Amino acid sequence: MPLFLKERKNLTILIALIFFHFFLISMQVPLGENASVFEKTVFSVFSPIRHGVLSFFKGIGNIWKNYFHLRNVQNQNEEMKEEIFYLRQENNLLRNALERFRSEREIEENLLAMHENILPAQVIGLDPSNYYKSVIINRGTLDGIKRNMVVLDKNGNLVGRIIDSISLKEARVQLITDNESGISVFTQMKRVQGILKGDGKGQCLMQYVLATTRPEEISEGEDVITSGYDRIYPLGIRVGRILLIASDASLHKHIIVEPYFDFRFLDQIAVIMKDPKELFKD
Amino acid sequence: MRDFIRVAIGILAAFLFYTIFSRISPFFLLFFNIFSLVVFYFAVEKGEIFGSCLGAACGLLQDYFSFGIYGVAGLAKTISGYLAGYISKKIDVQPPIRNFFLLMLFSFELVLWALLYSFIIPETLNTGGGLILFQPLITAFLGIISFFLLRKIKKNKY
Numbered sequence: 001m002p003l004f005l006k007e008r009k010n011l012t013i014l015i016a017l018i019f020f021h022f023f024l025i026s027m028q029v030p031l032g033e034n035a036s037v038f039e040k041t042v043f044s045v046f047s048p049i050r051h052g053v054l055s056f057f058k059g060i061g062n063i064w065k066n067y068f069h070l071r072n073v074q075n076q077n078e079e080m081k082e083e084i085f086y087l088r089q090e091n092n093l094l095r096n097a098l099e100r101f102r103s104e105r106e107i108e109e110n111l112l113a114m115h116e117n118i119l120p121a122q123v124i125g126l127d128p129s130n131y132y133k134s135v136i137i138n139r140g141t142l143d144g145i146k147r148n149m150v151v152l153d154k155n156g157n158l159v160g161r162i163i164d165s166i167s168l169k170e171a172r173v174q175l176i177t178d179n180e181s182g183i184s185v186f187t188q189m190k191r192v193q194g195i196l197k198g199d200g201k202g203q204c205l206m207q208y209v210l211a212t213t214r215p216e217e218i219s220e221g222e223d224v225i226t227s228g229y230d231r232i233y234p235l236g237i238r239v240g241r242i243l244l245i246a247s248d249a250s251l252h253k254h255i256i257v258e259p260y261f262d263f264r265f266l267d268q269i270a271v272i273m274k275d276p277k278e279l280f281k282d
Numbered sequence: 283m284r285d286f287i288r289v290a291i292g293i294l295a296a297f298l299f300y301t302i303f304s305r306i307s308p309f310f311l312l313f314f315n316i317f318s319l320v321v322f323y324f325a326v327e328k329g330e331i332f333g334s335c336l337g338a339a340c341g342l343l344q345d346y347f348s349f350g351i352y353g354v355a356g357l358a359k360t361i362s363g364y365l366a367g368y369i370s371k372k373i374d375v376q377p378p379i380r381n382f383f384l385l386m387l388f389s390f391e392l393v394l395w396a397l398l399y400s401f402i403i404p405e406t407l408n409t410g411g412g413l414i415l416f417q418p419l420i421t422a423f424l425g426i427i428s429f430f431l432l433r434k435i436k437k438n439k440y
Contacts, residue, residue, distance in 0.1 A: 013335075025352070028351050049297075050301050
């Protein structure tokens with residue numbers, strides 16, 4: 001075949017491939033945060049392979065750990081880690097309940113209920129365009145994951161909420177640092193209310209706090225907790241600490257909140273398995 | 283047939299590396315791009331069509347790992363795979379020119395990917411405090427080492 005014809009054929013293939021990608025991209029854009037059918041199909045195809053690979057390497061690692069090294073100590077350690085994980089979640093979620101002087105019996109009931117509703121999960125991927133936006137966890141519809149379920153870090157601090165179950169064993173979590181997120185919060189001391197929004201750069205902004213709010217009502221260093229008014233996040237989850245309060249000519253204060261969850265240590269997280277609709281039905 | 287087996291092994295190796303590294307820490311995925319190495323290696327060896335098709339396949343696999351929009355990395359890799367194959371036919375990409383060529387190509391791919399992303403999602407691209415800018419350099423460095431090792435293995439074989 002003459003060279004110019006061959007090059008033309010090559011270019012045609014390249015253009016076809018480019019069009020295929022444009023088509024693929026355009027298919028996903030109108031869906032916003034929801035995964036497309038294509039995306040779900042790819043996840044369904046590759047997830048088992050990926051899980052197989054991970055299980056294989058995990059299995060090899062476990063053999064080494066469990067049979068050649070400190071078998072009993074390792075088991076004990078794992079159990080204790082798990083126990084600490086649950087205790088931290090319970091402790092944090094019930095701290096606010098204690099403040100409101102609930103009866104001891106009521107607290108115990110909550111504690112028991114919470115323990116049953118926590119599902120440990122691991123972060124397996126992040127959004128490369130902006131990794132303060134969302135992460136992917138290794139739990140999906142098969143584990144009972146539903147939209148809007150609340151996600152906490154291993155210390156019980158708020159991380160975000162489930163926005164989509166991508167596959168049977170994977171789900172996407174919207175982080176509170178995402179600039180499209182919104183959480184109803186108040187300050188811990190004087191209950192000054194506001195809406196917490198991510199800035200997309202690792203911090204959050206507490207919005208709609210009136211500029212007339214007195215300095216003794218809200219101060220830097222104060223804790224910010226969820227208020228439960230958004231009917232997604234239950235009351236009393238630790239969110240972050242006020243880093244800076246500034247006032248300008250606008251009606252509202254400019255408040256920067258530093259989230260308590262540390263992005264670098266998001267290895268283990270907890271999903272509260274209670275459906276938000278059930279949480280707020282009372 | 284033998285070539286396809288080699289390509290399949292290359293893709294599988296990249297897939298395994300990505301799976302393991304993303305499990306250790308997702309931040310590893312910012313530092314180097316192992317799929318680009320596979321695309322580059324075969325594009326130089328087999329030509330632009332092979333490079334672009336392999337680029338499309340590897341790019342989509344990378345999109346699977348990155349959980350972003352499907353097709354962005356695919357498109358960037360298709361174009362860079364084509365270019366790698368095309369340029370390697372026109373000029374002799376042997377060391378040390380190849381090392382520079384590697385770096386330039388990976389930089390081009392990263393810029394293309396970033397531009398496409400910024401175009402589709404009109405937000406500031408998070409570069410991990412500039413860490414992502416090291417990606418072409420680290421990938422090129424890994425490429426130089428792995429291609430050197432592959433050459434050695436080939437030499438010993440024959």
